[in-house]
Amino acid sequence: xxxxxxxxxxxxxxxxxxxxxxxxxxxxxxxxxxxxxxxxxxxxxxxxxxxxxxxxxxxxxxxxxxxxxxxxxxxxxxxxxxxxxxxxxxxxxxxxxxxxxxxxxxxxxxxxxxxxxxxxxxxxxxxxxxxxxxxxxxxxxxxxxxxxxxxxxxxxxxxxxxxxxxxxxxxxxxxxxxxxxxxxxxxxxxxxxxxxxxxxxxxxxxxxxxxxxxxxxxxxxxxxxxxxxxxxxxxxxxxxxxxxxxxxxxxxxxxx
Amino acid sequence: xxxxxxxxxxxxxxxxxxxxxxxxxxxxxxxxxxxxxxxxxxxxxxxxxxxxxxxxxxxxxxxxxxxxxxxxxxxxxxxxxxxxxxxxxxxxxxxxxxxxxxxxxxxxxxxxxxxxxxxxxxxxxxxxxxxxxxxxxxxxxxxxxxxxxxxxxxxxxxxxxxxxxxxxxxxxxxxxxxxxxxxxxxxxxxxxxxxxxxxxxxxxxxxxxxxxxxxxxxxxxxxxxxxxxxxxxxxxxxxxxxxxxxxxxxxxxxxxxxxxxxxxxxxxxxxxxxxxxxxxxxxxxxxxxxxxxxxxxxxxxxxxxxxxxxxxxxxxxxxxxxxxxxxxxxxxxxxxxxxxxxxxxxxxxxxxxxxxxxxxxxxxxxxxxxxxxx
Numbered sequence: 080x081x082x083x084x085x086x087x088x089x090x091x092x093x094x095x096x097x098x099x100x101x102x103x104x105x106x107x108x109x110x111x112x113x114x115x116x117x118x119x120x121x122x123x124x125x126x127x128x129x130x131x132x133x134x135x136x137x138x139x140x141x142x143x144x145x146x147x148x149x150x151x152x153x154x155x156x157x158x159x160x161x162x163x164x165x166x167x168x169x170x171x172x173x174x175x176x177x178x179x180x181x182x183x184x185x186x187x188x189x190x191x192x193x194x195x196x197x198x199x200x201x202x203x204x205x206x207x208x209x210x211x212x213x214x215x216x217x218x219x220x221x222x223x224x225x226x227x228x229x230x231x232x233x234x235x236x237x238x239x240x241x242x243x244x245x246x247x248x249x250x251x252x253x254x255x256x257x258x259x260x261x262x263x264x265x266x267x268x269x270x271x272x273x274x275x276x277x278x279x280x281x282x283x284x285x286x287x288x289x290x291x292x293x294x295x296x297x298x299x300x301x302x303x304x305x306x307x308x309x310x311x312x313x314x315x316x317x318x319x320x321x322x323x324x325x326x327x328x329x330x331x332x333x334x335x
Numbered sequence: 336x337x338x339x340x341x342x343x344x345x346x347x348x349x350x351x352x353x354x355x356x357x358x359x360x361x362x363x364x365x366x367x368x369x370x371x372x373x374x375x376x377x378x379x380x381x382x383x384x385x386x387x388x389x390x391x392x393x394x395x396x397x398x399x400x401x402x403x404x405x406x407x408x409x410x411x412x413x414x415x416x417x418x419x420x421x422x423x424x425x426x427x428x429x430x431x432x433x434x435x436x437x438x439x440x441x442x443x444x445x446x447x448x449x450x451x452x453x454x455x456x457x458x459x460x461x462x463x464x465x466x467x468x469x470x471x472x473x474x475x476x477x478x479x480x481x482x483x484x485x486x487x488x489x490x491x492x493x494x495x496x497x498x499x500x501x502x503x504x505x506x507x508x509x510x511x512x513x514x515x516x517x518x519x520x521x522x523x524x525x526x527x528x529x530x531x532x533x534x535x536x537x538x539x540x541x542x543x544x545x546x547x548x549x550x551x552x553x554x555x556x557x558x559x560x561x562x563x564x565x566x567x568x569x570x571x572x573x574x575x576x577x578x579x580x581x582x583x584x585x586x587x588x589x590x591x592x593x594x595x596x597x598x599x600x601x602x603x604x605x606x607x608x609x610x611x612x613x614x615x616x617x618x619x620x621x622x623x624x625x626x627x628x629x630x631x632x633x634x635x636x637x638x639x640x641x642x643x644x645x646x647x648x649x650x651x652x653x654x655x656x657x658x659x660x661x662x663x664x665x666x667x668x669x670x671x672x673x674x675x676x677x678x679x680x681x682x683x684x685x686x687x688x689x690x691x692x693x694x695x696x697x698x699x700x701x702x703x704x705x706x707x708x709x
Contacts, residue, residue, distance in 0.1 A: 101407020103696050125490075125705040128460075153708050155555070155588060162707040184555075184590040185583065185629045238405055239371060291403045 082314065084282050086259055087175075087207040087228040089146075091118045094276065095306045096148070096261065098286025100126070101238075102295065105139040111289050112145065115299035120145040121177050121284065123152040124163045129170035148209070150177035156190070157197035164201055176201060177231070178210040186236040187264075191218050195225060202226035211263055214245035219252045219260075230256065231263040231284065234275065238287040240267025243274055253279040269305025276309025277317055337547060338581045339540050347523050347570055350380075354569045357384035365625075366390060369397050371404065373628045379576055382622035383569040391618060395649055398624040402650045405629050410697045411653035412685065413461035414454045415495070415635075417662045418442050418481060422467030424534030426520070428562065428598060428605040430677055431467045433534065440662045441472050444484040451485045453665040457657055457685045460702035461491040463516070465660075468497035468535060475503050479510055486511045491704035493556065497535070498545040504552035513709045515549040516558030517542065518596060521565040522574035526608075530565060546578070550586030555709060557582055557589045558633070563616070564598030564607040572619045576626045583630075592631030592653070593623065599637065599680065613642060617649060624650035639680040640691075647695050656681075656688035 084091040096119040102108035112120060120140050128134045140147050149167040154160035157180060164176040178201065180194045181187040189211050195218070201208045207228045212218055214232035222230055232249055235241035242265065243249060253260050259281035266272050272283045285302050292298035357380060365378035365387075374382065381387060382394060419441035422431040430437070442450065454462060462485060466473045473496070482492055493514030494507065504515070519542060521527050527539045536542065546557045559578055561571040579591045597616060598607045611619070620632065634643055634651045636658040643654065659665050660677060681688070689699040 101403075101409060102698060103408035104693065104698050125708060126700065126703055128702060153704065155708075159708050163705060166705075166707055182588050184588070238407075240404065241371075287404065287407065290407055 082310070084259060086209070091146075093118045093303075093306075094282040094310055095272070095303055096121065096263075096282055096284040097289060097299070098150075098284060099123070099136055099140070100152075100286055101290035103290075105135045107295050108136075108290070109139050111295040111299040112140075113299075114296045114303065115285075115289070116303040117299075118145055119148050121148040121150045121286075124149050124167055125153040129166065129172075146175065147172060148175050148177050150211075151179050151197075152181070152187075154180050154197075155182040155193075156180065157193040157200065160193070160197045161200050164206060165204075168206070173207075174205055175207045175228075176209065178208050181211075187238075188236065189213055189233070191215060194218075195221055198222055198225045198227050209261070214248035214252060216248060216251040216255060220255060223256065223258050227258060229259045229261050229281075231261045233264040234262050234271065235265025237264040239265050240288055241265050242267055242271040243278075246274075246278070249275075249280065250278055269301045272302050272305040273309035273312070276306055277312050279313055282306075337544050338578055339543050341581060342522075342574060342577065345574070347525070347567075350573055351567055351570050354380045354383050354573065355385060357381040357386050359386050359389065362387045362390050366393055366397065369401075369625055371401060371628060374625050376577075379622060379626040380573065382625055383572055383619070387622065388614065388618055391614070391621065394621045394625065395617070398621040398650045399648050401628045402624060402632075402652065406631075406652045408697050409700045410647065410651065410692050411461065411631075411700045411703050412459060412689065412692075413463055413491075413493070413653060413655055414457070414459045414685070415463045415465050415655055415658050415660065416447065416450050416454060416485075417465045417660055417664065418447055419466040419469065419473045420662055421469035421472045422534070423471075424468050424536040425532040426534075426536060427530045427532060428565070441466075441477075442481075442662050444477075444481045446663065446666075447481050448484045448488075450663065450665045451488045455488045458689070458701050459685065460489055461493070461704065462489040463493040463495055463514070463655070464512075465495045466497070470497070475499065475506070479506050482507060482512050483510045486706070490702060490706045490708075493558070495558075498542055499548070501548045501552045504549060504554065508553050508709070511706060511709055513554065513704065514556035514558065515546070515554040516560070516592075516594065517545040517549075518560035518562060518594065519543055519575075519578075520562040522561060522571055522578075523566045526566045546582055547585070550582060550589050555589060556592060556631075557586065558592045558594055558631075560594035560596055562596050562598060563611045563619070564609060566609055568609070568611045568615055568619055572623055576623055579627050579630050590631060591627075592633055593627075594633040594635065595620065596635060596637060596677075599678070616642075617646065620646060620649045620651070636679045636681040637677055640683055643681055644691055644695065647692065647697065654688070654692075656683070657685040 151160040219230040234243040262275040263284040361381040365381040495516040692699040
């Protein structure tokens, strides 16, 4: 069977999602998107003019090839995030939203209380909500209960390129999740992305590490390979990460 | 404890002496231990020292990389809109000094809207409203009405007007103003008195505590700045760095940014007490960037084109372009010169500046805020 990422019933063959911030030009971004193999591309609503047909970022994303995932970057509370999401839908975007509620402009760490609140509101309004969160396993379950389509725990603060510093908590989130787990933020190298997939994450989202590389296109291709390697290793039954991993043939089958 | 109380016991001369005593080895240690969270206070002093002037290339590399990592390959663009040049203050260095016999003008909200439309048509979506201190003509009500008029044109509105109280700031925030900038001019209280000869601006403490009142009121962006050239730039930068850190701790929801207005030699004008060379200016930018990796750094059109273009890579995150510093100057350009607050050195149009930014490997960003956010 084909190994697909399924979010809210929609099937994606790539497990790499990419962000559109921080690129030196729309052309550089387009080439990186192409090389990444990504099918989901997130765009900060604060950066775009939804009513402007010549908006440089919106025009650079070919909607027939990519799912344009609007994000609420800049929102400091649930109200602001909800307003942004509604604006995007009213302007014709699909009802998908990457929910970011980050009251602190320095490290852009997500506010768990406001994120849960916004998720509850948006889910009721029919949005497919992908919330960005701290690697907090209980919060992940609460969001899942509220109807979130994925959870997106951070590996390290946004833009820090520090890798998966929240590894143990992410492992617990993965263990308990019934929705896809997308590791978002802080991944600085293809090996970090590979590790996330090896741990059993369903996907990763990368922006800074690609956008500020000397050669974003080549780096995007490298992340694509990293994600594929990590996923293959996970499917191949990597030893050592999870003690409850299924054995290839039953160990106690003889008892029946 | 306010920032005023926090630095009250800091002796200007002692700080200067400490900074100037730093050695090459101190600078080397500061650069060698740099991490993405920024250097500590002692290392910051070393980076501001004369010794660090010999290590600029290495320091510049770190400043360049950390800025790209935090802010990406982008430069924000904004334009100032001068609403009024009426001013009750007498500041020795300023073109709006109440003693200067210039033609005084205040735009009506309708005239401001015409200027706003002109600026919007140039591409800008971020606007800075500027006015002199004359509440008898430019009152709180006036600013509220003007902001309401301009709000539909600009997702982001900032203020650079006279200091107000927390209660006065609130209605401005309510009508969508998200940023507040106030320049301390000099952090040296003794020197401050020499340059601010009349008007309410004489009150150093009231001015210094303005960003705190802005943070209390709930502005999303707070901007600081010292007028470089009034006093020793190394100490100004040190205290400005402390000020930014203080505000980041106390008003953690606000984005802190720093502007770098610099006095430049001009015929017949104010004599610059302690001129800041281009090299000094670059060192100041770099040291502050390594101390404050996530503060916004803003550069105005006071600086000449070639220097602006080269400073871009050292940590600048936003710039003004195509600026007019006289009220009505965008729509009635013939009225220029006499009423301008300071001389524009970079008079290139915004499209040209955006093209240069692109050539330097950055994306010019016109919109980076949304009206849904406030």
